[in-house]
Amino acid sequence: MSAINVFSAKPYQNQLLASVEAYFQACHELPSPSIAFTATTERLWGQGLAYNGLSGFPSDMPYFCLRVPTGGGKTWLAAKSVALVNTHLLRVEHSVILWLVPSKPIRQQTLRALKDRLHPYHAALREAGPLTVLDLDEAKTVTRATLDSSTTIIVATRQAFQVEEEECRKVYQSSGALMHHFEHLEAAQRAALLTEGEGSEQTVPYSLANVLRLRRPFVIVDEAHNSRTELAFDMLARFRPSGVLELTATPDLERTPSNVLHSVSAAELKQAEMIKLPVLLETEPNWQQCLADAIGRREALQKLADDERRAGGAYLRPLVLIQSEPRRTGVDTLDFERVRQELMSNHAIPADEIVVATGDEKGLEQIDTDFKLGIADPACRVKYVITQKALAEGWDCPFAYILVSMASLSSATAVEQLLGRVLRQPEASHRKAKELNQSYAFVVSRNFAETAAALRDRLVAGAGFERRAVAEFVMAAKPDQKRFDFSSGKLIAHPVTVTLSEKPELKAVARPIRDKLEWDNKLNTLTIKAPLTEDETEALKATVQSPAAVAVIAEAAEVSRTTAIEFFQTPAELGERFRVPQLALRMQGELQLFDDPEVLEYPWDLSPYDANPTAEDLKLLGAALKVSEGGSIDIDDASGKLVSHFLPDLQRDLGLVYKPENWDELRLATWLCKNIPEPSLTHASKRAFVARWLTQLLSNEGYTLARANLQKFLIRNRLEAQIKALRKQAVGKAFQQTLFGEEASQRVAVSDEYAFEFPPIYAPSRDYDDRFGVFDFRKHFYGRMGDFDSGEEFACACQLDMLAQKGRLKFWVRNLVNRDGSSFFLQKADGRFYPDFLCQLPDHDGQPGPVLVVEYKGANGWTNAEDDRLIGGLWANLSNGRCRFVMVTEKRWENIEAEL
Template identity: 30%
Template sequence: MERFGHKPYLNDCLKTLHLFFTQTREFAQMASVEDPASVAFHTQTKRLYHSFGDYDERLAGVPAVCLRVPTGGGKTALGARAIKTTADSFLATERPWVLWLVPSTTIRDQTLRQMRDRSSGLRQLLDEELGAVLPLDMRSALELSTSDANNHTIILVSTLATSRVEKTENRRFYRENGALMAHFEGLSSDLEARLELGADGKTPIPSLCNLIRLHRPIVIVDEAHNNKSSLGFETLGRVAPCAIIEFTATPDTKNAPANVLHYVMASQLKAAQMIKMPLLARQEADWKRCLAEAKAQREDLERVAAYEEAKTGEFLRPVALIGAEKKNERYTVDVVIEVFTQELLVPRDQIAIATGDKDEIGEQKVGTRESEIRYIVTVDKLREGWDCPPAYVLASVREMKSATAIEQLVGRILRMPNAQNKHHAELNKSYAFLRSSQTLDAIHMLKDALVNNGFSRPETDALVEQLALPVQWSNSPIPTNSLQGTLNFNATVRRAEDWRVPLLCLDFGGEMLPMEPEFFLPGHWDIRNHPAVLTNAEIGLSESGGFEFDVVNDRLGVRQSSFRVAQLDQQLKMLSPRDNWRSSTDMALWLDRTVPHRDISPTHMRVWLAKLCGDLESRVSLRELEVERMRARRAVMRKLNAIRLVEKQKTQLELFEVGRVDGWGDAILSDNIAWELPPYYAPPELYNGHYRYSKHAFDGIVGHMNGEEAQFAWQLDHDPKVKYWFRNVEKQPGAFWLPTMTDKFYPDFLALLESGHTAVIEYKGKDRISNDDSREK
């Protein structure tokens, strides 16, 4: 069973984040690099990086990136896992502090409840990733003990408004607090100088703000565009974050542009069974008919749900969300309820009002057997934080004048109950019935609402289908096709049909599996066949036996940024609690526990680590090794990856010479297992040049290309031997890839030739032809 928070697209997000922080550390070792985060971001994305130092100079150089995840994609679980990813790849402590910022007190309370509930998926994920965690609100943090601080990963959940500084003297966040004084005892003068000082200009203020600043928190920002203001950046500057990670469905692209490191697409959520898509929509000029069709659709779905329960045992009670007009307008909540009860004969106890003035939902778990609610009537939006995956149907009687009228309600009908597809196709879709007198306007606005929920514009063309005929309703058994009309699942016209490319497979005793990067690592390899030694260069030891510190980046004139990775490391190491290792065995046990090694025999790993740590102890004091444990851990992980690469190179040689992988099976090119041109195409970034390509596999849309790539595509477009070509976008659903020893290789282009052959093309500039990555490809 798939673990909570471990969907494939979330794993991809975290791999990208891990690479970004790893490269930021690597670039920080280079004296010529002024802003390591900027260079790391551009290396990965080929886009311009926007420094938060432009808004507050104290944030200059602080790594700040954004992960874009549409509504329903699991941003909270992703945020929880991002903590460990950041600590492992970037920080000098295994127990980081986290400042988790949310847009409202409602979301804050909901997030804290989930984090504190040991039976919740979120809390279990935090325990699995971080060990002992202590989620706190700001009020609880004002009484935090040193014991709790030393023995837990501290997660402070707050709204930005709690710590804004319009009136600093009135904020307990900044005020001197005697309960926190113990945290500031025994600090070095160097650490004290980095804090906000009291009236004497010498003594740090024992405030919660200073305590957070002392521990250099990872800042997690939920729906970041709500927190970007001058006061927001001022607050972030005062807490001195070590990194800022934004999670949002709709990144800011104007006021304070987000550094979007990774995009999650709707098709990935659909493939992961997270959302109900496609969204089938119909518009009606008659508001009563709009309500009647929504009722009929919901009742049809409830009959389908009964069949689903009989087959799987999963109970579902589909719910309809009804958007009424405001009090001073015509079709108000009361008018809508009257139509439902008097004309459509819906019992009143099946209807709940959810507006700012009245909440008839209360603590009911809507969609369960215990709740009779089948219809929820609201105006603009439901209360923040309220989640209802059983909501399948949206009906809005408001005249559709803008997407904002239904933006939030659309987001509420997309989540898939229990994040698992149903056996009956009707239960894998969502439905919208919209009042509009203008042909197509409502459908266009519905697509706009989806864009505002984080879906790309090309995807909305694929995922929203207008119903050509009205729903037929009756009390008869479940209809074979409750919605008439066909669904066109193409973002644009797909020119090339039946384009298939056979894939390289391994024969596992009759079972054919596509070749994956992990298959290059033989199942029988033995770590004991490799030297258990870290050289001085690999771990950063000087010739005299001490650790070399990255002081080059702190030289005057080398780095304009106020942010120093070396200074950050030093601060976190001084604050990290010690386990008081007594021998190299303690170090080996810690490494065995914290270094991932599922592909290595536990017994063999312990033997190898014991030798490695014994050798290190002969060269470095145990106290120094414990202080530098995170550096040692990263060095061991790099060593293991280098060893794995050696083993993979042996397998690759064997694969190409004898056509098999020892321990796995024979390599076969299979016609039965093949890449096929995806049914639709929605790249996160589009080619924005003036030339319109005539042979691209999808008419009217091409993924992003730089100047040289666009010129090469022009040559493909004019080559008489080429029938169609396809701009292959890295890591997107349906993209073509080949396995390499280190990762998946996504070539830039595929070309279907008139001969029937497929050309797989990687375009490389002259400056990159000779690098290791290019040679492997």
């Protein structure tokens, strides 16, 4: 599990963390964490998702899942989430985090990385402040002082909490080392502890379980697949968690559904240069030839890597991972010894370039011992890794480029795991040679279609790829195998019907061949419904006797795999470019992209503003105090609905155990300044505003410094919201003046110098699933299509496609929202406007035609869309005819036609 290059976060990682922060804030703003989940997913993705409670846990406990495919940096994201948990959910300086991993090897590696001050995981954790990382054994003697003064991460396997495990029993055993945690407890705290015995014999064990119950740990489940089907997960409820965060590539969506808050796509990872895609697949029935082809590919990649290194690129030695067959007594198998012998004898590969990693052979462990950087060390010569089932858990090397399977992908787990190794991009950075940004699979198999389908299944089941996206990510390396790639969705096979002089004995052929055929007894015709391979053709020819029938079958089969096949390709696949001019600002005489209102020149200082808590601030602080003192608010005045008790009870418990220090006003103001990130302000300006605001707060009746210390996180949030609102006002004025004031045309421009180009890969957060109707879209720029918000929007898309089929548009695209690098937007003062559709008009005199932006608004949305109409109109007006903009409502399609 080597450190990924995440010192500067990738766009998708920032977006994911922003989603976590938004959910935590909504948990406090809305009546319950379950309502907050639905509201947050609605705000983020345009569709509110139902919340699924966890069996055995409080129904309103914050519980959510982050779906990140293989290679996306799940562990780093988990580490970054800890500061968000403390600040925005628990509102405490220190917390206990119970960090669960799937196995002992992963636990050791996670502990090592989280404790290593030079590791990116530790750096991400440190954002939460002082830090202590422990294993479960060390946690059994943890001191109260440690928990009071640092965020404490306890790393354990999920299996450690199974009843039959010795580790689990020790968690519940009384220990004198933990006795001091139970001194001077309040009655409410004592009532929450686990007890032993009955009646007068009842005792409270000084156990780690009870320490955890007092501290209300937040649970992070790293690699969370299937954990909720285990008893171990239910056992966690006994520690009274404050919340549960799962990170996984493959969340459970059926049996015990996860609440997927944010889903990262494989296309986003590819765009962020985290993984090598597509996977180019070759099948070859002869195992020796298959291995030889893989060796040839490795040598070609090595040459490209060496050329790049001579030009100043990073060191790279492409590796081949070979999955051999397990040995079986009395059966001739392609086991690791036979494969190693083939490499050495027939290909003259030196022994020190081959390593074997099986249950008994520990070659990889030895390499990690011998070389500082393990297998990636330039001093290491290994180029071929032969494995049998799966590699050692946690072993990772992005130098792996080629997967060779001797076993026709029969071992699903091993293939998933090896594919995961092969997908990771070396040092997570783009290489100049296209071939070094792709992965390769060589499989011993006669059936390409079956193998491609199996490989795609493995990417979905193991690596967490979306089913609709995976077709684009496994491609035939050889053109002649491309025609058998039925699961790609790009192949249209037309049936071939011939008349035969005799009835073929179809029962004699294997079922997969029979499924491709149809015999009509009345007409004596054989229909080949799907292309037949040469091997399948031979089997079919054997079902007839006469040379004439054999000749007819041979000719029909040849047609089935050549002229009867049609490849459907989208404009993007055909190499069309779709570039859209963007808004740019002239700053100090130079044009620059307008993608952030912060670049506007505006007077921004807090000194002119009154630094006073608002009536809303005082109301919220008063309600929070009532909660912390043991009261609760049962009914929400606005909705009349019962309000969740989970978070109020949690805040009270944390207030009892994490006693705030008695800071003076100066120290509290310093802490607030440090914890309100606002890079657009000078420190002096922020400090003066915070100090004045705090003084005003403390002048309110009944408001003491002790109370301010108790509520400092809530005060921080209210201050941050007020400063953001004031800055928004200042930005809004500057935006209006710069873009719409006098002589705006001299400051703002729309030109090809700054143009957004739609990338080759399209990754909607949700694909359209025919919920508003079925339509055969033929002119969409991509093969996939993002979902629509309404039936009217779907009708608008149908209208655009029909116009394109008539030649009035060249092609169009369903624009995505909030997908960095994949979405076109126009910057507004308070956010970004992502139009629904962009259309390329037909070429004129050899030049691309104008671009038309179409935004659809339902009757309710029209009145709130004035800002969108203004910025869209400005963009079109400044483009010298290159761009056009129309906002449509009530299905007035004639407004679109008027712009063509």
